[in-house]
Amino acid sequence: GWVRSIRAQKEVLFLHLNDGSCLAHLQVVGTPDMGSSDLSYGSAVAVEGRLFPSAHPGQDVEFHADRLEVIGSCNAKEFPFKAKKRHTMEYSRQFPHLRARTNSFAALLRIRSQAASAIHKFFQDEGYIEVHTPVISSNDCEGAGELFQVEQISQDSGKDTKHFFDVPAFLTVSGQLQLEVMASALSRVYVFGPTFRAERSLGRRHLSEFYMVEAELAFTQQQEDVMEVIEMMVKQPTEQILALCPEDLHLFYKFVSPGHREVVEKILTSRFIRMTYTEAIQILTKNSENFQFKPEWGHDLQKEHERHLVRHCGSVPVFVTDFPKELKPFYARDNDDDKTVAAFDLLVPEVGELFGGSLREERLEILQDRLDR
Numbered sequence: 001g002w003v004r005s006i007r008a009q010k011e012v013l014f015l016h017l018n019d020g021s022c023l024a025h026l027q028v029v030g031t032p033d034m035g036s037s038d039l040s041y042g043s044a045v046a047v048e049g050r051l052f053p054s055a056h057p058g059q060d061v062e063f064h065a066d067r068l069e070v071i072g073s074c075n076a077k078e079f080p081f082k083a084k085k086r087h088t089m090e091y092s093r094q095f096p097h098l099r100a101r102t103n104s105f106a107a108l109l110r111i112r113s114q115a116a117s118a119i120h121k122f123f124q125d126e127g128y129i130e131v132h133t134p135v136i137s138s139n140d141c142e143g144a145g146e147l148f149q150v151e152q153i154s155q156d157s158g159k160d161t162k163h164f165f166d167v168p169a170f171l172t173v174s175g176q177l178q179l180e181v182m183a184s185a186l187s188r189v190y191v192f193g194p195t196f197r198a199e200r201s202l203g204r205r206h207l208s209e210f211y212m213v214e215a216e217l218a219f220t221q222q223q224e225d226v227m228e229v230i231e232m233m234v235k236q237p238t239e240q241i242l243a244l245c246p247e248d249l250h251l252f253y254k255f256v257s258p259g260h261r262e263v264v265e266k267i268l269t270s271r272f273i274r275m276t277y278t279e280a281i282q283i284l285t286k287n288s289e290n291f292q293f294k295p296e297w298g299h300d301l302q303k304e305h306e307r308h309l310v311r312h313c314g315s316v317p318v319f320v321t322d323f324p325k326e327l328k329p330f331y332a333r334d335n336d337d338d339k340t341v342a343a344f345d346l347l348v349p350e351v352g353e354l355f356g357g358s359l360r361e362e363r364l365e366i367l368q369d370r371l372d373r
Contacts, residue, residue, distance in 0.1 A: 001019035005025075006035070008032060012029060014030075015045075017045065022248075023248055026061075028062070030047075039070050040076040044070070046068075046071050049063055079098075104252075107245075107252065118240040119233070121240070126188070127188050130189075133178040134178065146198035151163075171196035179191060183218045187218045190214065194209060194211055196209050223358075223359060242264070274321060277322050277323045280309055283309060290308075297324070310347050317346060323340060324341075329358075334366060343356070
């Protein structure tokens with residue numbers, strides 16, 4: 001592991017060692033002669049010895065070293081991260097090759113790993129089949145986002161090159177088209193993989209690259225069926241993460257997002273609220289003077305509208321259903337009123353929209369009419 005602290009005394013040497021598998025350090029007890037000049041904060045060491053119960057509070061065991069070898073030295077003065085000093089995220093981002101050594105980034109990566117595992121487990125337990133959709137694609141998913149185009153780099157600059165696949169190709173913005181095809185044979189399918197959007201933004205809402213969950217469920221006729229799946233998909237993986245990453249999450253609750261624990265617990269213990277788009281506009285209209293963008297029926301919800309609706313509902317996640325057909329893709333199923341479609345967004349505290357979904361229009365004559373327009 002890597003040395004996180006050194007304390008040399010006259011007759012004993014104490015090290016705190018961490019291998020990245022968890023937030024806690026292992027205390028190594030050695031002899032003073034093990035403290036060579038190469039042994040410093042940040043150095044990598046291999047230690048042989050035995051584990052013993054520890055009498056010190058805060059640690060169950062300690063490691064008594066018989067042999068210690070420095071396998072990777074570190075100049076502690078030049079090393080950008082210092083012992084017992086808290087570094088900001090902005091500072092840590094300057095050192096992408098080393099920032100995983102910090103508590104916050106290491107904890108984040110462990111939580112992310114458990115989150116990915118929990119998402120896969122949820123879908124597998126529910127009978128969904130994972131599909132690996134193409135990362136390079138020729139479709140743009142109905143304009144879901146700006147595209148990164150993929151081109152071959154020609155070794156002959158003077159040669160007239162064509163598209164590698166004979167058609168323009170892009171990094172995927174969604175695997176939905178492929179999933180819909182697979183759902184027509186496998187009933188329940190999902191993809192959890194990288195997605196790319198060429199959107200210039202410095203905020204976390206619009207990233208150039210991120211991982212996205214998409215699923216398709218055949219033989220369903222109600223929005224409620226899909227919303228139930230999404231509600232379970234939020235709650236069950238979150239419960240698994242809370243159970244498996246308590247120390248890492250505590251670090252974020254304490255230093256990064258104070259008060260967030262209560263938000264998560266309320267999400268897990270509450271049934272998500274359902275309201276129609278029309279009801280949402282009525283709620284927003286009563287407070288329209290507080291918004292930069294005036295809420296009107298037929299206009300999409302802005303971030304400020306989404307957050308207000310969640311607060312209005314007691315900071316419980318909200319499904320907004322039955323959007324005007326002009327606001328949703330052509331494949332969303334028409335409702336009987338001929339003005340709205342069976343499509344919904346899930347709004348959650350502090351974020352806004354987290355999920356979107358719809359019933360797919362299966363009536364061929366309606367789809368054909370839309371394509372002909």
